[in-house]
Structure formats: structure tokens, C-alpha cells
Amino acid sequence: MSNLAIGSVRALALAVALVATTASGQDRSVPALARNRYRSGEETLRAFAPVSEATRTSIVKLNVNSATVALATIMTSDGLALTKASEIKKGKLTAWLATEKEVDAEILATDEDEDVALVRVHGPGLKPVRWASDSVSVGQWAITPGIADTPQAVGIISALPRRIRPTRAYIGIEFDLKAARPQIAALMEGLGAEKAGLKQGDIIVRVNETGVTNREQVIEIVRDFREGQILKLRLQRAGQEFEKDIKLMPLPASLAEFGFGGRRGLGELNGAVSTRAEGFEQAIEHDTVLQPWLCGGPLVNLDGQAVGLNIAHASRVSTYALPAPLVKSLFEKLSQSAVRRAGS
Template sequence: MFLLTGIFYSSFFTIGITAADLSYLNRADRLNGWRTLEALDDLFQDHRASVVEILDNDKQVALGTIVSDDGFIVTKASEFGQLLEIRLSDYSKHVAEQVSVDEANDLALLKIRASGLRPVDWLDSGDTQMGQWVMSPHEDKTQVRIGVISASTRQVPKQFGALGVVTVDSADYLTENDLLDPNTLADHLNKGARPIDRWLKNEISNAAKSALAADLNDPIHQTPFLRLILRDLNFMIFERILYAEGRFEGVSLSETTQKAILETDNRIRRSVLNRMLLADCFPGLIKAGKSGARVLDVVADSAAEQADLEPGDLIMAINASGVGGSQDVVRLIRKHTAGQTITISLVRDGSALSKSVTLGFFDVTFPDQDVNIALSGDISDRRTGFQKIIQHDMPLSPKAMGGPLMDLEGRVIGINIARYDRVATYALPADLVQSLIQKMK
């Protein structure tokens, strides 16, 4: 091997070829390049009539696979809504007269009024092997894609749900109702009699300083001052002043606060310490802490946003289970899976409200938590929680789900059910699909 390699490199450099002269495989000849797919076109041609388009409000949202000549079709259940239509290969449109859904596997069985349709030919999915070549229709169903089975057949547990809020314990976050008397704070800051007062006045924003100069007995001035000063206090890091000599002169720190100061490394959250220090620095200013989790932010396009939760809401209970703080929100949400609906009891502007929220997927709600998901482009909303799946690497879009997964002879070994990420697509195995069809008919 060494000798052959040496001869190769000797010849290589003798004829004067440089790295710049080397050509790469033309895009058209790559795995899913047009020339490669053109060679597969004849293989797929005879099976196009077995694939349909699933339309919702006249827009294609998925594919469907014909499983009987009298109008039964399977597809991905979570992709379509109320305005469901089916477009056959002859471009005729049909309304489903019957819809059955297996929620556990996100599979729907549709029935249209038709006859003489061409059903797919099933292959026992137990015969599939890792590395086996497979093909599937692309989202417009006239094109085909090719890939390989890339993992062992397995179950995919359902992912826990996500609400899509950032919260803090209500006792850690000050609101206008938490201050007994804003003038108490204003007097301290204006007089600047203690080092802590002078430091705090220097640290607050210019907008808060301007509001501080106004007449705080007038509600018109008091409200903006409270809003500005509370914003500053909530995000101020008091521990920056803990070890500055003389900073707490004239302030009596409680034993609890002194102990907390010694534990700021990893056990006491900064927001908790902020509140404890404020209570010691301005006695009688802050009301006693209360239970609940305060919403700081609502994630865009999340379950919380769709349910109209807002920053400032105080979450008091989830499905009637009391919420003492942020950790309770996390604990209670994780008892439920994506797609489940929960009831949130909250307080907004002093009024008690109840919100029904259908939980989303965690990695969709917080994509930055998983770099692979963040880089994956379009993926299926429902992509976990399947009894059994075949995983392959075909680059299909979510709109291609519901279409057949075939071997190179056109026999169906599964139904594509979820675009999981940029390198993985899941399909329900043929034997599972056929058993579910019998249950749903």
C-alpha cells in the first residue's frame, strides 16, 4: 500500500497537476442532483398516481398516500385544518367525507368518494436494513428524492411541552404594587445621606433621575417614576457593591442577608439578593413576598403568545396545581407533552384570569437550545411521539410528509411522518401503518 501510494504521488507531481486543477463532482451528478434524479424518474413514474396532495385553504400542506382503490388515503394528521381538500394526480379535487386520526402516531385516514384509484404496493418493513437505498416523492409529488435508511427502527418518545415564557419568582421581582410608598425611596435618593443612597442614585438611568425630580404625590408623575425605577432595581446587580468599603455605612443588614452574601457564588440568585438588600436598605418600603411566578418575557410564536399571555402576568396555578415560583412552572409544564392543552390561572392588573394553552415543542419554542435544530430550516411541528419509526436521510420538506417511503422497486416500506432535523426524516413502518388503517376504518 505504501509503495503504491508513493508511486501515485510520484506520478502525480511528475505530470505537473496542481490541486487547483482537480475538479469536484458536478452538482447535477450528486446524490439528489438533477441527472441522478432523472435516472430514477422512470422508477417513480408508475407510482405517481398513488400520491395525492393535501390542501388546506387551497394551499398544499402535505402529501397523502392512496391505500385502497375505493378512496382511502393516509397522511400526516397535524398538518391540515378545517378547510381540507385532496387533489389527485389528475388534478381533480375532492372533499374528505370521513376523517379518522390516530393521535399517538399523528396518522390520519381520509376517505373520499372515488373508485378505480391506484393503491400502493406494500412491502414488509421488517425486511428493511440500515444503508438500504430508498426514495420518496418531493413536496410537489412530481419529483423524487433518494437517500438511505440511516438508523435502526425504534420508538420515539413524545417530547415534553413548552409554554414559551421567561419567569422569575414573584418575590424576586418588584412591581408597582410591591412598593408601600414610592416617596420613601425618592426621599432617600434625593437626600443622598448614606453611601448606598448616593451609589443607587448614580446607578439608575437618566430617565429615572428625571422622574425622581418630579412631584411624586401626583399620580401622573408617580406612575412613570415607579415604572422606570422598578426596571432599574430589578436588573441592578447589588453584589457589585457588597465588598466596597463603607458602602453599607448606616445600613443594618439582617443575618439572613449577611448569610446570603456569603453564598452568592452558586446558591443565591442575584434577583433574590437584590430584594433582600433593598428590604434592608429601605425598611418598610417593600411588601412581604408572595407566591406565584412573574412573566418577564413571552417568546414570539410560542404557545404562551398564542394564548395571549403578557409580560407582567403573575402565574398562580397550572391545572389547579399551585405555583410557588419559577421552578414550579418548569416542573408542572414538564408533566405534559407537546400538543396537550393546560389551564393557567393568573393575575393581571389585579384581575384573576384563566387561559387555555396548547403546549408547543421545546426545541421549536427555544431553538437556540439545540444548534442542530436552529440550523435545520423547515422542520415538522409534530416530530416526536411515535410508536415505531424508520429513519432516513432524504432532504424532504415538511410538506412532503404523508407521502410514501419506497424501495427502488417502488414498494412502500413506510409513510413519511416527520421532518425531524436537517439530516433525519422519520417514517412510520408499513406494518404499523397497515394495522392502524384497520383500526381507523
């Protein structure tokens, strides 16, 4: 992007911020700001058009069976791209380019821990996204471009990279609160512990490779794992020790509807959230309002340089993006995995 264009975007962005601040401080009798001048209004998004112009050939829109499911960030000129894995369902995968051409695409590798997929886009004229060398700062503009002439949305960085714990999942036990050791008092019907054959009175002595002596330790360890993952428990029953693999599961709807199942219900009340909205090793938080299908594309600064990859819309005012260093590391890991798979 030219220096003139960059300066224009920055000036317009400052003007938008000043208008928003002034409007919020005015008396209620003053006419409301026109909706097209809201932060994600049409007129405001046009102010950031130079950013879209600089990035739109580095982004594709992914469809599965003709339905749009996610954006993808171009990493190499030969069409390797990263996207949000959990939004890509089974079916015919295609990609729409900024030239309004639809081309074939395919998944090459997936990182389940960070919910990222490596995709090959079979299209011409693709340009690798440019990555920012500077760290993000709280309060800076966060722009979500797509393949259109104007961005999909704009927001503000609200928190620096940090770990985002997963939505709570359960092994399905209740502890004996009178016992000093982590002893099972009851099993939740239909959850992993009951299915694995655990019984009332069993004592947990180890979770994976970590020895435990009280229930608080067990709860803290389990809290870091998400639905569908397997924990290996070592237990003691009648003086004998044995091991069981326990699959973590969400609470039954009968309990979750009363708010026992974590924070996801609150997020859904505030609008559509991503299929997987939590559980990332490092994530930047910004306040952009994104539909789930807008994840997978880059989050960029006013220079059109990517500071991260949008990975989840978690609530009305929270969207997460994997920071640039983590994204580049994942790309290297997934690329190597794809090469190994192709050679096998």
C-alpha cells in the same frame, strides 16, 4: 414493476453511489460534481423514474384552499388514504392525481398520537400502495415518490424503527432541590401549573396512575408527553391530598430563545421542519431532505414497495417514517373509527 426495470434502477442506484463516493474522495483540485448529479439532482432522480412510474397512482397531493400541504398514501382502490394529520388545516380539501386531475377529498378520522389522518379521495384510477414484506436495513435506498414522473427525493435508511420522544413540554414548576420528595419551590408564570392553582410547597405524590417519591421520577414521566396533553397530578398540601389536571405547554419565548425549549430550534436552523416533528411510537430514520409538504406519502424501496409512511422532516439530515406494520395497524384502527362515526 418489471424485473428489467428493477434491475435498471438498482444498477443506476449503484452507479450513483459509486460516483458520489469517488467524488468525495477526490482531491479538491478536481472539478466539483455537477449539481444535477447530486443525490437529489435532476439527473440522479431520473435514474429512479421506474420507481415513480410504479407508485405514482398510489399517491395523491393534498391541497387546502389551493395550497399544497401534504402527500397521501392510497390504501384502497376506492380512495381511502393516509396522510400527516397536523399539516391538514381547516379549509377546502382537494387532491391532485397523477393524471393531473383535481378531485374532492375529506378527512374521516385522525390518530393524534401518531399524527396520521384517514382521508377519502374521490377520484378514479387509484391503486393501493404495495407494502414490502421484508424489514428495512440500514444503508438501503429510501425513495420518496410523488405524482410526478420522477421521485421527489432519494436518501438512505440511517436508523431502524425506534421510539422518537416528543419535543419537550412543561407543566411549569421548579423543584426544591433540598427536598427529598418532589416539592414545588416556584411556579413559571403563564404555564399550566400556575393556571391550575398549584402553590409553592405543594408535593407531587402521583402523576396519572404512577406514584412518585422524587423529582427525577416526575421529570422522566413528563418527558414522554407532548404539548397540549393533560396530566393528572395528585398533590399534597398541608396534610391534605387533592388532584389537578395540568396542561403541558412549551416554555415562553423569553426562555426558549436561550435553548431551554428542546431541539426544535436547532432543526429550524437547518431548514424547514414539520409542524410536528417528534413524538412517535416507532419511526424509521432516513437522511432524505424533504420539505414538510412531502410528508404523508410512502417511503419505498427499489422494488417500488412501501417500507413506511413519511411522517416528519425533523432536521437537515433526519426525516422520520412510520414503519409498514404500524401504518397498516393505524389504517385498520382509523377505518373502524370512521365506520363507527358514520353509523352513529
